[in-house]
Amino acid sequence: MTDHSPDWQDALEPEPPSAATVFGDRLPIVRQFTEHLARHGEELGLIGPLELPRLWSRHVVNSGLVAPLLRAGRVGDVGSGAGLPGLVLAIARPDVHLTLIEPMERRVAWLNRQVDELGLENVDVVRARAEEAKLAGRLDQVTARAVSALRTLIPITAPLLVPGGELLLMKGSGVTGEMGAAEKAIRRFKLQDVEVLVLGEGVVDDVTRVFRARVPAA
Numbered sequence: 001m002t003d004h005s006p007d008w009q010d011a012l013e014p015e016p017p018s019a020a021t022v023f024g025d026r027l028p029i030v031r032q033f034t035e036h037l038a039r040h041g042e043e044l045g046l047i048g049p050l051e052l053p054r055l056w057s058r059h060v061v062n063s064g065l066v067a068p069l070l071r072a073g074r075v076g077d078v079g080s081g082a083g084l085p086g087l088v089l090a091i092a093r094p095d096v097h098l099t100l101i102e103p104m105e106r107r108v109a110w111l112n113r114q115v116d117e118l119g120l121e122n123v124d125v126v127r128a129r130a131e132e133a134k135l136a137g138r139l140d141q142v143t144a145r146a147v148s149a150l151r152t153l154i155p156i157t158a159p160l161l162v163p164g165g166e167l168l169l170m171k172g173s174g175v176t177g178e179m180g181a182a183e184k185a186i187r188r189f190k191l192q193d194v195e196v197l198v199l200g201e202g203v204v205d206d207v208t209r210v211f212r213a214r215v216p217a218a
């Protein structure tokens with residue numbers, strides 16, 4: 001019999017074993033989200049045409065690696081786009097409230113639709129640029145992925161934090177160079193305990209780097 005599976009299904013990377021390790025009993029909802037993204041992501045301009053063969057490992061599992069770093073409280077994800085890492089983290093950590101901050105109307109509509117379809121009760125979506133989101137001093141932790149270099153990302157994310165709050169900024173292998181270029185911003189916001197965490201060793205082929213730092217406590 002001829003297989004009439006749609007193109008997206010043929011192109012989608014098979015679920016890697018790391019997905020079960022990272023998401024545990026939340027995996028069925030992560031699967032739903034990944035399928036929605038694979039089905040609609042390209043036509044909605046959320047992911048590029050080359051991303052389906054690496055959607056699980058490069059995007060979904062990669063985002064989920066940050067979940068153990070979240071503390072209970074209110075976490076903001078700046079520039080959520082398709083929901084990476086914000087929606088994935090909201091699925092993985094139902095005990096944490098996620099605020100997804102995204103200025104583009106089409107992406108905000110997508111995020112709201114996913115929140116409804118996946119039945120997530122720990123998410124709100126704010127349509128705004130981070131610097132205009134009226135969230136200054138309100139968030140316990142802020143995540144971001146693929147939004148901008150640290151030198152411009154720190155000045156739009158650090159002001160959102162409560163005193164003692166924490167930045168968790170997902171970065172590529174160039175993070176050390178970015179930190180050098182961001183020295184002025186690191187000093188200006190008096191960031192403390194600045195470090196780069198390497199996540200996923202022994203679990204995934206491509207490790208994830210996270211720039212972690214705290215703003216001073218009051």
Ligand SMILES: C[S@@+](CC[C@H](N)C(=O)[O-])C[C@H]1O[C@@H](n2cnc3c(N)ncnc32)[C@H](O)[C@@H]1O
Binds near residue numbers: 102103156
């Ligand atoms: C390259 S996409 C990355 C999306 C997603 N974080 C990911 O990893 O796939 C960058 C996203 O950041 C958003 N963005 C750009 N500048 C922003 C700002 N100042 N505040 C909030 N979001 C911003 C864009 O609209 C876009 O959705």
